[in-house]
Amino acid sequence: MRTTATGLVADLAAGRVSSSAALEYFLSRVKEHNPALNAVVALDVAGARAQAEAADAAAARGLRLGPLHGLPMTVKDTFETAGLVTTAGAPELAGHLPERDADAVARLRAAGAVVFGKTNTPLYAGDFQSCNDVYGTTGNPWDLARTPGGSSGGSAAALAAGLTPLELGSDVAGSIRSPAHFCGVCGHLPTRGAVPARGHIPGAPGTLAVPPLGSPGPMARCVADLELALDVLVGPDLAGVPGGTLPAAAVRTGELRLAVWAEHPALRTDPEIRAALDELAGELAGLGVRVLRKLRPPRPLYEIHQTYARLLLAVLAPSFPEPVFRRLRRIARRASPDDRRPAVELGRAVTLSYREWQDLDERRARITAGWAAVFAEADAVLTPAAPLTAFAHQTAGTPLTRELEVNGRKAPYLAQMAWATPASLSGLPATTVPLGRSAAGLPFGVQVIAPRWHDRKALAVARVVERLTGGFEAPPGY
Template sequence: MSDVAFLPANRLAGLIRRGKIGCLELLDHYIKRVERFNPALNAIIATDFDRARKDAKAADTETTKGSFRGPLHGVPMTVKDSFNVAGLPTTWGVPVQRGNRVEADALAVQRLRDAGAIIFGKTNIPMWLADCQSFNEIYGRTANPWNLERSPGGSSGGSAVSLAAGLTGLEMGSDIAGSIRNPAAHCGVFGHKPTMGICSPIGHTLNENVAPIDMLVIGPLARSAADLEIGLKAITGLDEIDARGLHVSLPPPRKKRLDEFRVAVLVDDESIPLEQEIYAQQEALADFLRSSGVRVDISARPNFDPSDSHRIYDIVLRATTSARQTDDEFDANLVARNALAPDDDTKWARMLRGMTLSHRDWTALNEARHRIRWKWHEFFQTYDVMLAPMTVTAAFSHDPTPPYERTVSVNGTAQPFMNQIALAGYANFSYLPATVAPIGFTDENLPVGVQIIGAQYDDRTCIGFARLLERHYRKFEPPPGYE
């Protein structure tokens, strides 16, 4: 049954509906795989097998009566640590939150249960979800199944690893700086960052906070693009207050056939150096699309300076996360910021400015952000999607150095590690949807993904294009050794 573990969630649900496999039988199969493979991977860090088995038995009873809760009926799945799951700890990797067991599910978790999913565990993250790796002092380090010495990315690193290694049927992550898309690319799976605001994040929090976080979204990771649409549909919807007067209704995909699409391809970003193998995979995809009759434009860009977008995003991102600072940390950062030279535009300087940003200055940057949003809107009048690299390198070696002190080798030259989030920022900064799909491998057999960016609320267009790539170009491939 090892091949069953790697099936997409929609096919697992189909097997259950047709009586080919039982819900409890499938859950136990995944549990055995977790017990076998997770010790080396450290992807799944909290489990509730007893409740999951109880839920699976109930789902089996419903199945025998011809009753199905929804499209995920009986499908075992895990979710990122940062989602509240009743009876399990929510830590965000913060040591003082060790053992922080919660009593109620996040809204998205409840919606997944309503769709029939059997939730049996939670997956690893970096502390505060604030790294492109997945290490924290509570649970330790998660390894990439393609090479245990490499990082799976982050912050939804445990999510992507669990899917790639066949430990779960579906996953749910979150994304403010590529945290769904980055690990999806590094582990060779699919991931979708939804349009800002269409999926309520209530219960994706510490300390019962209820205010939405600027640019933060929740979304699915999966082994197929079709599963992304199922997962997205399950969690789409507003909270109780907004739902009184508003309803989310996403438009259908703009096109149905690959050769109908108008595609802009950002083969590289001149302001962010790319590893040559990443560049080559983007070029190969562009060549394939041309040969398939797709209208491809590799020179098309939205009408703004990408360097400005990256700079403002870096500052606004750090402003968004600045409330985590203690008073002493804020005071120290303020002193350091005031000592900066006016022309210091390093990643470190941007971080300090963001962490101590005044509301007056934030308002000015927010105006600049919304002007960029309108430039994207104009761009997508001409093009259906933009394809862009997701990461500047394939999966890199584990590195305990703090992110702003860390470097990554790009074509033999040390570059700031935080460049890894720059390309993700295009979508986060402007509230756009973006889907990652696997498109190939490096010479070291490490996965490479492409980012499919669409107009605001064109989530189904992004996922639809990923489905076409999956059908005509590249599918999910499991890493060797996890049969």
């Protein structure tokens, strides 16, 4: 059984495999590997079997339901799925059975996909690990004692372990890109607004307004699968404009200009990741690519990081339970201006006034405008997808109080989103593709950032990288 989405779609179309047989294959993989991994946390076996049988019956009549006809897949448990429990890792939503699919899920189903399960995520998608009080902790298939990342960690782990051929994730601060990096798979953050976000939790179930940060996006084992899924997710009305489409991209290595940024002041890049990125840059130069090592970001990377961190915490505020929000508001009001304790900083961020938000948003707009000068010189930018490889599970404390150890030095836990923030702040498309493995055998990836709406350019460059690095490799035992 081929386990890439493009391979399976081709086999389904040619009649070499049935949708029912493909579904049973992945259900058997879930049964065999998921008890230890805990990546797939909810199943709709009866519903999926009925959908697969319907797809097979349509195929027998010569009908094709869409570009994903009969393809079994899973989605992150932050997307509402009609009739299938959707919790976003929250105990208060443990019995939430949506009546309507999230828009992105609806597009996948309309294209013929058979959604058979949901994958794990932290509470309200608010962590860089995938652990919650509803379903517990998801392990990384490369080392179960380590995290697969978050918040689309269950998605990445399920893909790497071969429990699903395609995933729908979401990304507000690296939540697609970091898990893809930690698990050795591919992920794409679309241009903000390219993929509809209604039906994603957070916000609250039934919310029509969508947050001003983040986007749903595809995750897969290869770049071709990302392209297949993105075409479906974007649909015929890019950003709500009927007939709107993403520009095509033709990449010729001899004409390609790529900037390379390898170090970030918020958290030093692991030397093994840095060395692999340098080696990749050399290989690209050998193909005729013009590698730009001195091209600077639109503003200092630390300024971009700090600006986004404050906006992000403000956007996450509605997910806080009301008693916690009130307590943080009291802490912020009572603190002296020079008090920089984590609880005080969090209280200030989640209780921003509109005037304070507007000031930050203006800073974001100016940084975003500055990308025009970057992309006048470069077609895309290559960075580490994250500054470190998968770390051991950390369940004590909160994201604000935890620490990481990188290269023998302590660093704030939130600093791991350093390389996610440049694209996230400005709503740019970014693709993560496998780059290599550490001496400890842990995978890591490279990120390709492209201009706004040029998702296909990011993916085309990622294909070039994938050919050089060899792309996805299954973890031992899977």
